[in-house]
Amino acid sequence: MRSRTEGMWWGTAIEAPDPGALARFYSELLGWPIGHEEPGTAVVVAPGGPVYLVFQQADDYRPPVWPPAEGQQRPMMHFDFQVGDLDSAVADAIALGASPAGHQPQENVRVLLDPAGHPFCLCKEADEAGGVVQDGS
Template sequence: MTDDAKARGSVSAQRWNRKDWWGVVLDTDDVEKLARFYSELRGWPIWKMDAEDAALDLGEGVAYLSVQRNPDYVRPVWPAKEGAQQMMLHLDFQVTDLAAETARAVALGAELPEHQPQVDVRVLLDPAGHPFCLYI
């Protein structure tokens, strides 16, 4: 844990000693850009970051979001198209104000695709092209 994370008091020593951690790892060609995007979008501090990978502290429990550099990364296509790179997963985030959070995500660097399959959900693309959803 960084000194900055300790100073924020966001985690307890017991939490960091647990052995049942799990997380989601996203590939990208720009670790810093993608890590900073999700840190700002969700308010999660960056626990560690270098040129090869980054980990975000979700603040509770034993889950994390990680970003790893893949020099051969190919952006997925949304909506899916036959023969094109498919998304492997997507992240869902509940929000209280869909319009405001969508606008904020776009201001942080997300893209809002034209294709939106549901009224109460917004599919967006993070700076590396990974689809993620905001929903109410």
């Protein structure tokens, strides 16, 4: 977009039945602060960057189905987060309220559902030979 300049913020908005609770989940998961909260809206802000996640009230919210199923609410978007240790990242997310999805399409990716049912992926980057990169610890 030509009118954008360096340092301008950008982000995405996610519908949820309880935006404050979902913002707190992602704030804890990512270690990002909640920058703003009011009835019906909560914003999680990336430290040191122009990125934000806004969670908005949706009274008629229906959680998406993963994997997509005909006639059901499809996921319209999902987050991908690269992690250094897949097993510990999954355990951390579950401890915060996520649940593992029943369908796991890749060995180096774990699909989880956030507390509102949105799918998100934790990804362990593969090396050039297709294997999983080890974190060295």
